[in-house]
Amino acid sequence: MWIGVVSLFPEMFDALTQQGVVGRAIEKQRITLEFWNPRDYATDRHRSVDDRPYGGGPGMLMKVDTLRGAIHDARERAHQATGQVPTVIYLSPQGRKLDQKGAQALAAAGPLVVVAGRYEGIDERVVESDIDEEWSIGDYVLSGGELPAMVLIDAAARLVPGVLGHQDSAIEDSFNDGLLDCPHYTRPESIDGRQVPDVLLSGNHAAIKRWRLKQSLGRTWQRRPDLLEGRELNAEQQQLLNEFIEEHAL
Numbered sequence: 001m002w003i004g005v006v007s008l009f010p011e012m013f014d015a016l017t018q019q020g021v022v023g024r025a026i027e028k029q030r031i032t033l034e035f036w037n038p039r040d041y042a043t044d045r046h047r048s049v050d051d052r053p054y055g056g057g058p059g060m061l062m063k064v065d066t067l068r069g070a071i072h073d074a075r076e077r078a079h080q081a082t083g084q085v086p087t088v089i090y091l092s093p094q095g096r097k098l099d100q101k102g103a104q105a106l107a108a109a110g111p112l113v114v115v116a117g118r119y120e121g122i123d124e125r126v127v128e129s130d131i132d133e134e135w136s137i138g139d140y141v142l143s144g145g146e147l148p149a150m151v152l153i154d155a156a157a158r159l160v161p162g163v164l165g166h167q168d169s170a171i172e173d174s175f176n177d178g179l180l181d182c183p184h185y186t187r188p189e190s191i192d193g194r195q196v197p198d199v200l201l202s203g204n205h206a207a208i209k210r211w212r213l214k215q216s217l218g219r220t221w222q223r224r225p226d227l228l229e230g231r232e233l234n235a236e237q238q239q240l241l242n243e244f245i246e247e248h249a250l
């Protein structure tokens, strides 16, 4: 998967590229990440990358010519590197809310150019002319688009075939079916008197699988009933959820 990043602070992305799943995927060349910094397109003495907003008001916007220069070159490189026209994404609270389905769509979307805003944002005409999709990681305001960009890149990159080792893919399965994850346990068997559920020590893999699905269904019902709305549970899932509800009836 080829991803171009437009950011004034490319060094922030070391958090993504220097370690972990995405870092290893870059090493294995499953993922390519390239950066364009609008400051490299500044032509004035002060290397300006921000500009004043029409209509006044607090704060600045990203300067149009330096931003567009970076987006243009990233887009061109994407096409040169992959033979495909990239999807140019801008992160902001005004975008489509990112969820696992969205991450799956992005992972399958071919090359991406991800634009990380700063200051108070970017000119609306740049959104209209240069941005294909606007995405949000949640309803809160951050101080820049770099952290949201890393969230989006991580969520999509880990879904690219070959990025997750087989030991990670089990995590993927539990999340892929849209339920909350089941509880997890590791050594020691007792923490302050709290024991590991017997089933997990039983070696009965069918029972363990059933228990984990039941816990995922139950926790989803308890904490995020919205995720179950409009979702068809099969007979087994409905049975497991009913058992969970009975066991947890107040």
Ligand SMILES: Nc1nonc1C(=O)NCC1CCCCC1
Residues within 6 Å of the ligand: 091, 092, 093, 117, 118, 119, 120, 121, 122, 135, 136, 137, 138, 139, 140, 141, 142, 143, 144, 145, 148
């Ligand atoms: N929430 C969010 N989801 O995606 N991005 C978010 C954000 O809060 N971004 C802040 C950025 C927006 C552009 C101007 C500088 C601040």
